[in-house]
Amino acid sequence: MEIEENKTFINEHEESLSFLSNVNVFNKQQYSIKVIWKSLFILFVVAITSYSYINKIRYYNLYFDDNCVMKNKQINNTILNNNDMKHAILLLASYGIDYLNNFLEQFNNDTRFDIYIHIDGKTKIDIDNNKTIIKSNIKYYNHSFKSERFSLGMGDAMYELLFIASKNYEYDYYHIMSESCYFTDSLDEFYNFFVNNNLNSYINFYKDNQFLFDGKPNLLYKGSQWMSIHKNIVNKLLKVTDLYNIYKEQIKNGTIVLAEGAFDEFAFQNLIITDICNGKPQSCNVYNNNLRFVRWHCKRTNIYCPNYLNIDNVSEDEIKYIKLHTFIIRKINYKDPKAMELIEKLKNYKDNSE
Numbered sequence: 001m002e003i004e005e006n007k008t009f010i011n012e013h014e015e016s017l018s019f020l021s022n023v024n025v026f027n028k029q030q031y032s033i034k035v036i037w038k039s040l041f042i043l044f045v046v047a048i049t050s051y052s053y054i055n056k057i058r059y060y061n062l063y064f065d066d067n068c069v070m071k072n073k074q075i076n077n078t079i080l081n082n083n084d085m086k087h088a089i090l091l092l093a094s095y096g097i098d099y100l101n102n103f104l105e106q107f108n109n110d111t112r113f114d115i116y117i118h119i120d121g122k123t124k125i126d127i128d129n130n131k132t133i134i135k136s137n138i139k140y141y142n143h144s145f146k147s148e149r150f151s152l153g154m155g156d157a158m159y160e161l162l163f164i165a166s167k168n169y170e171y172d173y174y175h176i177m178s179e180s181c182y183f184t185d186s187l188d189e190f191y192n193f194f195v196n197n198n199l200n201s202y203i204n205f206y207k208d209n210q211f212l213f214d215g216k217p218n219l220l221y222k223g224s225q226w227m228s229i230h231k232n233i234v235n236k237l238l239k240v241t242d243l244y245n246i247y248k249e250q251i252k253n254g255t256i257v258l259a260e261g262a263f264d265e266f267a268f269q270n271l272i273i274t275d276i277c278n279g280k281p282q283s284c285n286v287y288n289n290n291l292r293f294v295r296w297h298c299k300r301t302n303i304y305c306p307n308y309l310n311i312d313n314v315s316e317d318e319i320k321y322i323k324l325h326t327f328i329i330r331k332i333n334y335k336d337p338k339a340m341e342l343i344e345k346l347k348n349y350k351d352n353s354e
Contacts (some may be wrong), residue, residue: 066301071346088171090161094120102334103179104134117141118157138201154264184346204290205269293329310338
């Protein structure tokens, strides 16, 4: 599917995509005073009772279960001659044309990866008329939703990309990323890992009681929206859009209150773990490791946000940890020479401790 066919493709599938509503950034005025006070109370309890625990966990942004795979024990050093596997990169873009182009350069016309882009509604990127954009891997792009964090539109944008990509081609894997993501290994190693671990899905999840459901504390799943999921999970996600809409309506009307985190960091975890896997993720080959490293130590506002990483703020132990467990780190500012020095060190890293 060529880029120019985007509008036609959307028109043809308008009815199938009707479950997605063009919802803008969260309007807090929709909440009643009662619900707001309940949210503040939960935030206070969380701050007092679990601050240190959450801080420790979120430092690595990886929540391992007992059978979580270790990346370096599964990867084969020999590049496999299996080019039949096809990957879709689902990119949630919001940083601008320079960041987007720098992200695309990582794929270097590799035909094993097709790229589908949702551009945040507030971001001005004209892919059609910008001659600097590397278009060879791009199969689709759109500006359907405002997809800032804490917006319902972020979840809609993710669902739209999953739908469009799966209708265009039966990809083996779907990787949700942003343009501040960088690979810490070669694309060959990344690709080879999924050949060796075909059928597995890699997401990030943990149980959290920081929810109010109909005014009462409720235990639900949360985690990162950045994930790598097999087509079996994607096909099932596309069959539970009614449940997705229920979650969305419950957030909008205050039936469910998120004391911390964003809609997209809650909806997909519960759809996959609870609704698809019936609370048993391993029965669906879902592993609690999204193969990404994020540090949640930035306090730009009153909410957590991921730190920008560079050679000065990532320790040697963390570098070893990244190489052992992940393929992708974020956030990276490619304009920062020290950030790119970190990327170079990771790609050339050799563990000499043994």
